[in-house]
Amino acid sequence: MFNNKICVVTGAAQGIGRTVVERFASQSATMVYALDMNAEVLSKAFMGKDNVKPIVINICDREAILSLINQIKSDYGRVDVLVNNAGITRDALIDKMTEQDWDLVIDVNLKGVFNLTQAVAPLMIENNAGSIVTMSSVVGTDGNIGQTNYAATKGGVIAMTKSWAKEFARKGAQVRANCVAPGFIETPMTADLPEKVLDMMKGKTPLGRMGTPDDIANGVEFLASDKSSFITGQVLKIDGGLVL
């Protein structure tokens, strides 16, 4: 499904991002750029995969991002798919949340997404083709206790995505922007949550389980592919019915 496509995925070393990279690579993408700041985990993730290029990079480093996208432009002349997946949490109730934790989450989850999209979108518009999928969360639409900073960013990326859907298509370019909003998914991000919290979340989820990275990759694959060519500015919730 991704024949001849050049894909860029952030937060690619583990969890959802890693599964998305593997999905694109196994579906014949020409090249999947797998971006992550965790050099150690990234170095072990995609061994032997000729069409995956792991890149150690911090999405907050604007200069490095610009120079990488320029390099991809000179190598291939295009980026067809961008998946803004990298994201972090620094949870605390509002009275305990430090300014540092506020700033860090805003920087990675919002500014990082801005950095990548600003670098990639003009190239997509120039080529009159492209799909940007950004990872939100059900917390971005419905909020969550202890996640003021995270909720702000996950709601923020929905607003950014809707703006891009309008902005990128205004001169008729077939460049789309959508979000996926996962519920609770089994990844390293949720691995440290207490058993009690995990059981509570499963109990609240009508389908009675946590999601898997494959559940999320299914939605990302659809929105990134030409099968969703008339869909833009949307938020696809993949949460087992958690938020209805």
Ligand SMILES: NC(=O)c1ccc[n+]([C@@H]2O[C@H](COP(=O)([O-])OP(=O)(O)OC[C@H]3O[C@@H](n4cnc5c(N)ncnc54)[C@H](O)[C@@H]3O)[C@@H](O)[C@H]2O)c1
């Ligand atoms: N796991 C869940 O339950 C869940 C639910 C809703 C939304 N999400 C969102 O899905 C996305 C992926 O989540 P996950 O659970 O796979 O997370 P994860 O923590 O398992 O993986 C995230 C990856 O992003 C990388 N990363 C973090 N900051 C970075 C930066 N500044 N530059 C480059 N790479 C960076 C990390 O090194 C890590 O490899 C995130 O945006 C997250 O907010 C996850």
